[in-house]
Amino acid sequence: xxxxxxxxxxxxxxxxxxxxxxxxxxxxxxxxxxxxxxxxxxxxxxxxxxxxxxxxxxxxxxxxxxxxxxxxxxxxxxxxxxxxxxxxxxxxxxxxxxxxxxxxxxxxxxxxxxxxxxxxxxxxxxxxxxxxxxxxxxxxxxxxxxxxxxxxxxxxxxxxxxxxxxxxxxxxxxxxxxxxxxxxxxxxxxxxxxxxxxxxxxxxxxxxxxxxxxxxxxxxxxxxxxxxxxxxxxxxxxxxxxxxxxxxxxxxxxxxxxxxxxxxxxxxxxxxxxxxxxxxxxxxxxxxxxxxxxxxxxxxxxxxxxxxxxxxxxxxxxxxxxxxxxxxxxxxxxxxxxxxxxxxxxxxxxxxxxxxxxxxxxxxxxxxxxxxxxxxxxxxxxxxxxxxxxxxxxxxxxxxxxxxxxxxxxxxxxxxxxxxxxxxxxxxxxxxxxxxxxxxxxxxxxxxxxxxxxxxxxxxxxxxxxxxxxxxxxxxxxxxxxxxxxxxxxxxxxxxxxxxxxxxxxxxxxxxxxxxxxxxxxxxxx
Numbered sequence: 001x002x003x004x005x006x007x008x009x010x011x012x013x014x015x016x017x018x019x020x021x022x023x024x025x026x027x028x029x030x031x032x033x034x035x036x037x038x039x040x041x042x043x044x045x046x047x048x049x050x051x052x053x054x055x056x057x058x059x060x061x062x063x064x065x066x067x068x069x070x071x072x073x074x075x076x077x078x079x080x081x082x083x084x085x086x087x088x089x090x091x092x093x094x095x096x097x098x099x100x101x102x103x104x105x106x107x108x109x110x111x112x113x114x115x116x117x118x119x120x121x122x123x124x125x126x127x128x129x130x131x132x133x134x135x136x137x138x139x140x141x142x143x144x145x146x147x148x149x150x151x152x153x154x155x156x157x158x159x160x161x162x163x164x165x166x167x168x169x170x171x172x173x174x175x176x177x178x179x180x181x182x183x184x185x186x187x188x189x190x191x192x193x194x195x196x197x198x199x200x201x202x203x204x205x206x207x208x209x210x211x212x213x214x215x216x217x218x219x220x221x222x223x224x225x226x227x228x229x230x231x232x233x234x235x236x237x238x239x240x241x242x243x244x245x246x247x248x249x250x251x252x253x254x255x256x257x258x259x260x261x262x263x264x265x266x267x268x269x270x271x272x273x274x275x276x277x278x279x280x281x282x283x284x285x286x287x288x289x290x291x292x293x294x295x296x297x298x299x300x301x302x303x304x305x306x307x308x309x310x311x312x313x314x315x316x317x318x319x320x321x322x323x324x325x326x327x328x329x330x331x332x333x334x335x336x337x338x339x340x341x342x343x344x345x346x347x348x349x350x351x352x353x354x355x356x357x358x359x360x361x362x363x364x365x366x367x368x369x370x371x372x373x374x375x376x377x378x379x380x381x382x383x384x385x386x387x388x389x390x391x392x393x394x395x396x397x398x399x400x401x402x403x404x405x406x407x408x409x410x411x412x413x414x415x416x417x418x419x420x421x422x423x424x425x426x427x428x429x430x431x432x433x434x435x436x437x438x439x440x441x442x443x444x445x446x447x448x449x450x451x452x453x454x455x456x457x458x459x460x461x462x463x464x465x466x467x468x469x470x471x472x473x474x475x476x477x478x479x480x481x482x483x484x485x486x487x488x489x490x491x492x493x494x495x496x497x498x499x500x501x502x503x504x505x506x507x508x509x510x511x512x513x514x515x516x517x518x519x520x521x522x523x524x525x526x
Contacts, residue, residue, distance in 0.1 A: 005094075005104050010111075034117035038124070045127040057128050058225035059209040065125075065146055065221030066212045068118065072150035073157055098254055102155075109151040119147045125224070135228035138235070142223045145242055149220065152246060156253040213238065216245040287364035291372025299380045304351055304431065308344040312337050312384050316392050328475075331396040331405065334389030335471070338409040341385070342416025342460040343453055345377050346423045349516055350431045356517050366509030370421045370502045377417060378498075385413050403483035404471040407490030411467035414494030416460045418501025423456050425508035428519045467493055 048057045096104070109115050122143035129135040212218030220242035226235035279293040298305045315337040319330040349356060359369065389409035393401045429452070467490045474482035 009108055031113060034113055038117055038120050041121040042124045042127065045124045048128040049131060054131070054225065054228055055206060057131075058213075058222060059205040061125050061128060061225070062209045062212050062218045062221045063205065065122070066215070066218040068122070069146070069150050069153065069217040072118070072154040098257055101257060102250070102254060105155050106148075106151060109155060110147070115147070115151060118150060119144070122147050125221070129224040129228065132228050135224040138227040139224040142220050142239075145239075145246070146220045149216070149242060149246055149249070152249045152253065156249050156256065159253060159256040214241070216241060219245075287362065287368035288372050290362075291359075291364065291369050292376050295373045295376030296379065298351065299376055302351070305344075305348075308341075309381070309384065311340060312381075312388060315340070316388060319392075325395065326397050328396075328398065328401075331393040331398040331401050332408075333392050334385060334387075334405060334409045335412060335468075337388050338385045338413040339416065339457075339460065339464070341381055341413055342419055342456055344381065344420070345373065345417075346420045346453065346456045347427045347429050347431075348373060348420070348424050350428045350520065352520070354517075354521060356520055360513055360517060365506065366425065366513070367502055367506030369509055370425070370505040373424070374417050374421050374498060374502060377420075378414070382410070382413065385409050400478065400480075400483070401475060403480075404474045404486040407483075407487030408464075408467050408471040409490075411490030411494040412460070412464045414498040415463045415467075418494075418497035418499070418505075419456055419460045419463065421498070421501035421505035422508060423452070423505075425505045425512060425516075427452055428516050463497055 044060070048060055052060070110119070123140065125143055126136050126139045129139040209218075209222070213222035219238040223235045223238050223242075226232070226238065279296050283289045283293045283296075300306075316330060316333040319327070319333040319336075323329040352359065386406065386409070389406045390402065393399060393405050467486065470482060470486040470489055473479070474486050
């Protein structure tokens, strides 16, 4: 039964690829990316064998193995599992025991592209330990045990995030994980800068290794080093730590799956008072008012919309890590944040799902729909962008950049709104279903879908050039009049492009709305 389900999983993948050449392109890019990472791992292991001693090799392997395990632990918090084609919910109706379900899920984790690349990368540690036949032989089962631990931890955390605490728990964990993942690069840059100034860099890494090799995430990776040094008692102790961890994870995972099946998920309910309509009762009636109320409700309550806002505070943080406080990039980080907001609603019709049919049933015109959605986005996002455009220049000591920063940020933001008003009337894409993990990667996404967002970014950039050019001129020339001109042109030009987006997007909406609904219905999550 387990083997049959695994075969069906690959047949589903094959059928999906034959329906969309762009999915094949995306898969090929993913495979090449994985092979590149595998090449880097192998090259690093060869470098350790040739240029490093046993202690340095031990530190590199243990720290790298622990980082690999943590990556697999964080993964399900962002994507709700390593493979959405086969999960516990899909297997629930089948006559499978709990052990069989767990075997299937472990099999899908190990046989997917991430699992295969991880296994091969872990086996490259044999190269680094080939300085001794004994340590090279010991490194093989240790690498496989490490991979099993990675996948098992991933599956357990995926099951916990899907069942414990319900939907809000998933959203909180996913948000925290995404925030940490985005900050990984700047944090590593800062850590590297600190370590580069250290007089005893090898000693610091050795100290970190001594801690990690007694933890569940690093113990198994230190065993070949113990075998090389002849410390067999320490090697057995660390193998025991890894095996006990695997057994504990397996039992906890089984308990979580049993609880998920036996305890129905609690759905949050809200009892409305008689006559209570929320924003619908406070905003104007008609197509525009109803669309505005519905869109504002989405922005305030739907995590799939709210997650778009998580990236806003990251831009000044990124610039702070990479450029420092007293830098122009940090002072103008609000402009970059405004620019990236063009991707927040470039395909927002997709989030309506099949409920988009009710929008069409009302007979609302496209311009009213576009205007309502755009204004809702502006009400939520504009205050945050203004905050990011005003505070960083003052903190950075570039108060004279305040006017061009605000003018450019507002102009670019509303240009992005205008572009999104058109693009969302032309594009729909597979997105997480309502109530699902908002960070989940759903079936049906293609390489062409990914290119669409770059097209939206490119158009936004081209239309923003007049404002950006004035901003650069005012900064270079340190001209206060040009700063005021940038502020005025940014506001006026942004509103003009937004108005044109409502007009052209509304016309496109009237023409394409039935086709948009048909494509939404064709998605696996529809």
